[in-house]
Amino acid sequence: MIEAELSRSVRRWCPGATGVAGVARLSGGASQETWRFDIVHPDGPIGAILRRSPKGYGAAPTRAAGLTAEAQLMQLAYEAGVPSPRVMHVLVPADDLGTGFVMQRVEGETIARKILRDDEFAAARPQLARQIGGVLAKLHRLPGDKLPELRSRSATQEISEFDRDYRSLDWPKPVFELALRWLRDHDPGPSAEMTLVHGDFRNGNLIIGADGVRAVLDWELAHLGDPMEDLGWVCVNSWRFGEIDKPVGGFGSREELFAGYEAAGRKVDPSRVKFWEVMGTLRWGIMCGGMMQRFREGPDHSMERAMIGRRASETEIDLLRLLAPRGS
Amino acid sequence: MQDEPTPIELTKSVADFLRNDIAPLISGHEAFKLRVAINILELVTRQLTREEGSDAAEVERLRGLLGVDGSVADLNRALAERIAKGEVDLATPGLAEHLWQTTMDKLAVDQPNYASYKRELGRDR
Numbered sequence: 001m002i003e004a005e006l007s008r009s010v011r012r013w014c015p016g017a018t019g020v021a022g023v024a025r026l027s028g029g030a031s032q033e034t035w036r037f038d039i040v041h042p043d044g045p046i047g048a049i050l051r052r053s054p055k056g057y058g059a060a061p062t063r064a065a066g067l068t069a070e071a072q073l074m075q076l077a078y079e080a081g082v083p084s085p086r087v088m089h090v091l092v093p094a095d096d097l098g099t100g101f102v103m104q105r106v107e108g109e110t111i112a113r114k115i116l117r118d119d120e121f122a123a124a125r126p127q128l129a130r131q132i133g134g135v136l137a138k139l140h141r142l143p144g145d146k147l148p149e150l151r152s153r154s155a156t157q158e159i160s161e162f163d164r165d166y167r168s169l170d171w172p173k174p175v176f177e178l179a180l181r182w183l184r185d186h187d188p189g190p191s192a193e194m195t196l197v198h199g200d201f202r203n204g205n206l207i208i209g210a211d212g213v214r215a216v217l218d219w220e221l222a223h224l225g226d227p228m229e230d231l232g233w234v235c236v237n238s239w240r241f242g243e244i245d246k247p248v249g250g251f252g253s254r255e256e257l258f259a260g261y262e263a264a265g266r267k268v269d270p271s272r273v274k275f276w277e278v279m280g281t282l283r284w285g286i287m288c289g290g291m292m293q294r295f296r297e298g299p300d301h302s303m304e305r306a307m308i309g310r311r312a313s314e315t316e317i318d319l320l321r322l323l324a325p326r327g328s
Numbered sequence: 329m330q331d332e333p334t335p336i337e338l339t340k341s342v343a344d345f346l347r348n349d350i351a352p353l354i355s356g357h358e359a360f361k362l363r364v365a366i367n368i369l370e371l372v373t374r375q376l377t378r379e380e381g382s383d384a385a386e387v388e389r390l391r392g393l394l395g396v397d398g399s400v401a402d403l404n405r406a407l408a409e410r411i412a413k414g415e416v417d418l419a420t421p422g423l424a425e426h427l428w429q430t431t432m433d434k435l436a437v438d439q440p441n442y443a444s445y446k447r448e449l450g451r452d453r
Contacts, residue, residue, distance in 0.1 A: 172408035175427055178418070181411060242443045303364045310371065313434040317444045320431055324424045326451060 002035065002097070006050065009095040009102075010039050014088070017041050020048075032067075032220075036105060047107070052091060052100030069148040070219045071101035073196070076146055082138045083213045106215040108207035112241045115208045116250045124212045129252025131212050132201075132234060133260025139216070140195040140227040140266060147196055152224040154190055158279060159183050162286055169289045175316040179282045182323050188272050191226035199223055201230045202239040203249030228269055231257065232276025237318040238284050278322055285315030336376045343369035374437045382433040389426045 007019040023037040032053055038045035051067060065073070068090060077084040085103040115121050153161075163180055166173075199221030207215040233239075235247040235254060243250030248257045258268040292309025294300050333341075346366050354362060383400045390403035393416070398406065410416040418424055432452070435445040 172405040174404065174407045174411055175431060177408045177411035178427070181414065181417065237444060240443075244443045244447065303361065303368060307364060307368060307371075310438045313431060313438045314442050314444070316431045317435055317442070317448065320424075320428060321444060321448075324418055324427065326428065326448070 005096050006035075006037060009089070009091075009097060010048075012094070014039055014041070014046070016043070017046075021045065047105030048088065049085070049103050049105050050097070050100065051103070052098045054098040064220045065148070065150055065222045067100040067220075069150065069222070071103075072148045073142075073219045073222055074103065076142050077139060077216065077219075080138060080142055082135060082142075083207075083215050085215050085217075106207050108209040108214045110204060110207055110217070112203040112239070112250070115203065116241055116243055120210055121208060124208060124210055125251055127212055128208070129246070129248035129256035130260035130263075132206075132248060132251070133231075133257040133262075134264045135213055135216065136198075136201065136227075136230050136234075137261045137264030137266040139198055139201075140230070142196050144195070147224075150196070150223050152194065155183075155187050155226060155275065155279070156189070158225075159187060162279070162282060165290070166286050169286070169293055171289050171292075173285075173312070173316065175319050176282060176285060178323060179278060179319045183275070183279055183282070186275055186278075188226075188269075188275055191228070191272070193227070194224050195227045197223055197225040197227060197229050199230075200233070202234050202236070203241065203251070204239060206249075226272060226276070227266070228272035229276045229279075231261065231268065231273045232278075233280040235273070235277045236280040236284060237321075238281070238314065274322075278319065281315050281318050281322065285312045285319070288312040288315065334376075336373055339369050339373050339376065343373065371437060374440070378433070378437055382436075386430055386433070389422070389429065393420070393422055393426060 003020060003023045006023060010017040010020055017039050019040045020037045021040050023035060026034040026036055026049075032051070035050040035052075037048055037050065039048050051070070053067060071087050071090050074084050075087040078086050085106050087101055087103050089102040091097050091100050091102075109115050109118075109121070116125070159180070162183075166176055166180070198216065198219060200218050201216065205216070205218040206213055207217065234249055234257070237244060237247075240246060240250040246252050247254050254270070254273070258270070261268050288308050288311045291305050292312075295302070295305040295309060343366050346362060346369070351359065351362055351366070387400050387403060390400070390407060391397060394403060394406055394410070396403070396406065407416065416423055428448075432445070432448065435442055439445065
């Protein structure tokens, strides 16, 4: 049982800890798990989160940075003042828990629909688009020489990769073809600067409290690339959860996002942001197709996965709204 | 010809049973899964209701655009290939209208509550 291993582990690296309590699995697939628990301590319980790949699931998928890199990035972000949980411990073989890390548990909400609708967040909501701009500016300024080894991707490489992913699905979609053509025709070329890119910065991967952004989560798709990619992805309509007139996660306008980014001393290139928004919309659409394929070929024959395949059409209408808008 | 009730009526009866008689009895993760199951049955019902008409109209538009005949799947594949080759694009008369109509027909089945769809539906009226 994971409780026994966790208890042994915390006693080794957390001075004074006597064990763990309230261990519960939160989410994740077979290869990556998230657990919440409290470290039992004479000064009172310490809220913690374990992110791990169980033994036998060491190999990361090609796009993922890996949990060790994720831990390093979160720690760097924490030290640079990006809202981020403090990393408490990186798993070692003696922990007998697989690979991964333990971090401080940050209280708050990640469920996008609640953040967009509950009264608790009413005061925070109008501030979030601008605040997110500031957070991204800090994140893009993390020192390159301290970053773990990460894959590096240009726009051109990303287009080819999505093209290949899409064709491997054998799922002919005229709207996706149109988007791929548009992306090739509008490829902005190499970015003048390559920075850390979070890769999945969006409503749903942020812990939000009444005071705003408390933590940036899910760094597994971090890579080096065009910083405008993160600004485009956060605007993808799929992450607005119905608030379609507020492009930044359903919270606010692009202008507010850009103002927050520039107030923190970095420059925005709006045409690159638009390029990455189109790319991001297509990316989610192709991912929906991937879910359908995994549903068909197993082992995950769940209804949820099947239904995500039927969400590709959402990205088709959003691509048409971006590329072939009808008169208003 | 098969007997009645129709597949639409049969599927709807299962969805109604699950929603009215089973949903109140369960909670937690199973309740979530049940909601997904009901959503699937409702999607299937929408598709059975609309597919014949929308596919026929789609084939009609695709024939006009491509100048060839075939099944709706074949013609979609052919259109995808022509766009990929750059032989057809948004400047091609009828392409944008075709893609919009086809996509609206899909959303009507897949996600009629999707906000972008509802906005665009408002334009059509």
